[in-house]
Amino acid sequence: MSTGLAKIPEHPARRRDRYQLKGKYKLFLIALPFLVLVFLFSYLPLYGWIYSLYNYFPAIPLSQSEFVGLRWFTMMFSNEVQRDEMMRVLRNTFAISSLGIVTSVFPVIFAILLQEIRSTKFKRLVQTFTTLPNFISWVLVYSFAFMMFAVDNGFVNNLLLRLGWIDTPLNILASDNHTWLAMTLWGVWKGLGWGAIMYIAAITGIDTELYEAARVDGAGRFKQIWHITVPGIIPTYFVLLILSIANFINNGLDQYFVFANAMNMSNIEVLDLYVYNIGMANSNFGFATAVSIMKSLVSLFLLFLANGMSKVVRGESII
Template identity: 40%
Template sequence: MKLEKRRELQSGRATNSRIWGTVYRQRYLILMSVPFIIWIFIFCFGPMYGWLMAFQNYDPNKGVWKSEWVGLRHFISFFQNPEALRAVRNTVAISGLNIIAGNIFPLVLALMLNEVNNILFKRTIQTISYLPHFVSYVVIANLFLTILGLQGPVNEILIKLGLVKQPIKFWWNKNTFWYMLTGVNVWKEVGWGAIIYLAAIAGVDQELYEAATVDGCGRFRKIWYVTIPSILPTVIVLWILSLGDIFNAGFDASYLLGNPATRDTSDVIATYVYRYGINMGMYSFTTAVSLMQIFIGFILIFISNTLAKRFTDYSLW
């Protein structure tokens, strides 16, 4: 009995000292990681504490624990608020269009680039196509507001050619705003998006092309019967995974390119939250709106990932 106890104690002490020995040996690893883990706790998990604000009438002077709790009131008023629902509609529409166009055009560009034989020409086009990706949205908005402005070159040419009498108000038409925005986003990201498709195309077995040539296939047929089927798995994975973004329309585009005349179609959740949250101090309500967005975003990522898993052997986790 006594002996057993002593043994237990000893082994306990031994594991203890072994742990501390490991800790001591790995002290540099600790030094190299613990500060960043703390950083993660503060900057990634810290905001989650603030989610509580969604369930109360948050008063900055009282702080999160002393503010009045109101349960789900903000979530309910969200569904009764036409302006908030409009922002949801615009978010889904804009990001939906972005996902569709943002997946098709890079694929088409990659297929076109792949057919170019002149390496120098191909490189030049590619290099230029990355340019808009690296430029800030402020610059992009500035360019498009200028080029398609009332006195911009596009209107000038259209008028000179006699195609229109009055300059077209490209950016003041709420009926076309979604499509204009999609156009700008495609323009910005098409080259960047094509990189991954080009890599997939480069991985296609060259013998397939040779076989197709022997069978008398032309260029279009080779694209249709060899290239596209070969890269289809990659394409499907990318498309499915991008579905997770459908509730995430960017702040930049709507804030910079939208104006009061187009607010009806340009106001998305992100701009709505900014306007009412930071500018007008409706902290709790806008936190509830963001929370809803995050929650739906999770569900969408989960669904798209399950789909990806089912139809391909690829998934995020």
């Protein structure tokens, strides 16, 4: 490659400038088709926000729909029934997200525990198998859950019955007991190994001399973990914590959608699922859009909040 440089007679900087000037619009034009796609799928839907001002039904064009102004927005909290419903959905969202934040230390602990294993083979085995659930879909997770916990012939029920610990099978999936916790635990099952990867990498990046020096100074295993490993992981943990704050009300739909049933609906219905239920299942497009808009605005606020926190804590923005 250096022979290429040698061919240039003089003024390489000038020639580069000319090249760059010519490239200015050319580069943009190459990117343009892709930017159009971004516009179509991420910005154009914003136009759909006007549906929140109409009493819109899918078959009738918007021009013939009744204009209702901000009725859907005021409806969210105006009458008591609806207010209770919103509070229930918000409570579910906050509870599940908070539990998610609480359990976000699990991958940290897992990474530290794994680090303390001396057998490389065992370490790799654990890492391989615990990361696997991250790569399967929530539909498949539900299929697993069904086989393991179903009321008739689920593995867990069969095991407990055989052991004589229970007399009648437990209906774990179609029950409203500890729904928040169950959802959190499924999240842990699926995401723990994957979540730990980054911390494992962070630990690998810690200078081994630190451990040696600590050992010379007489620090035991736990002191080494507490004074060297943990501080080495904390910066990574903060980044992810901040990101999870930005996504506090975005639980996603997949997990709750597949696990939802008539029994647990009142506790599993997070905002994303609620929007789906009123919009797609009940065809109340106007109200669903209004709720979507509120959600988008709140998550935008949370994003700026998280971004500000990131700037203060680590002097770098996330967007």
